[in-house]
Amino acid sequence: MxxxxxxxxxxxxxxxxxxxxxxxxxxxxxxxxxxxxxxxxxxxxxxxxxxxNTDTSAPGLARSIASSTPSTTLVNSSYSSELTASNEKFKRGQYGVLTYTGEIINTTGRKLSYVQVEINLYDKNKGQIGSTLANVNNLEPGVTWSFEAPIIEERTKTARVAGITFF
Incomplete structure (x- = not known):
């Protein structure tokens, strides 16, 4: 007191x-x-x-630029294992917020303190107009993380996972 x-x-x-x-x-x-x-x-x-918790697709938006390669694989040399982004797509939520979603599976065999997925955003002419990211803490081994990254650039037509950072 x-x-x-x-x-x-x-x-x-x-x-x-x-x-x-x-x-x-x-x-x-x-x-x-x-x-x-x-x-x-x-x-x-x-x-x-x-x-x-909303699952409505964003009408009129193209799939990922990397649609011919459905997943992006990046290796973090400190673990000698890979994390893969897959099932990437655009989604528009209940309040009109555009997001880029996908899944990452922790295949490292250990709990990861931090995982971040970085996404580049492109306009209809495939010019980069921005980027976004999503992150998670304490990703358990063998667990799939369903990421969702908000997009504020309304001109976004395509996107690509540019990097996955983890430790």
């Missing part, structure tokens, strides 16, 4: 008090930086779950 000054009358009161016993004004609680970050994280998590 700490003693603070009432913002209205200036008398000393407990920081646990709901109101000042002298003047009756409600004591406003200060929100810590940690609490604010927690609320923001919770909000982003809820939006992410809502968007990821």
């Amino acid at each position: 700490a003693i603070i000054k009432c913002s209205e009358c200036g008398k000393e009161i407990s920081n646990k008090a709901k109101s000042c016993p002298s003047c009756g004004i409600e004591v406003k609680k200060k929100v810590t930086l940690f609490q604010a970050i927690g609320v923001i994280f919770l909000g982003v998590s809820v939006v992410s779950v809502v968007v990821s």
Whole structure:
């Protein structure tokens, strides 16, 4: 318990008090930086779950540039094993958010602390107009991660996995 000054009358009161016993004004609680970050994280998590639970395809969008090669394989030399992105496609969520989705299987035989998939975005002329990414922590061995990366560039017509980072 700490003693603070009432913002209205200036008398000393407990920081646990709901109101000042002298003047009756409600004591406003200060929100810590940690609490604010927690609320923001919770909000982003809820939006992410809502968007990821929608399964409507994005009409009129082309498949991946790499559609002739349905998966992209990249090797991280520190594990001598590969992670592969597959089942890549565009998806438009309930609120109109365009995403690029796919799956990555952890074939390294060990839990990965962090995995990130980087995706390059292209317009109708195959010019790169941006990039996006998705990441996950603590990917267990043998587990498939269904990634979903948001796309804010509405001119996006095709996309390609540019890299997979893991450790």
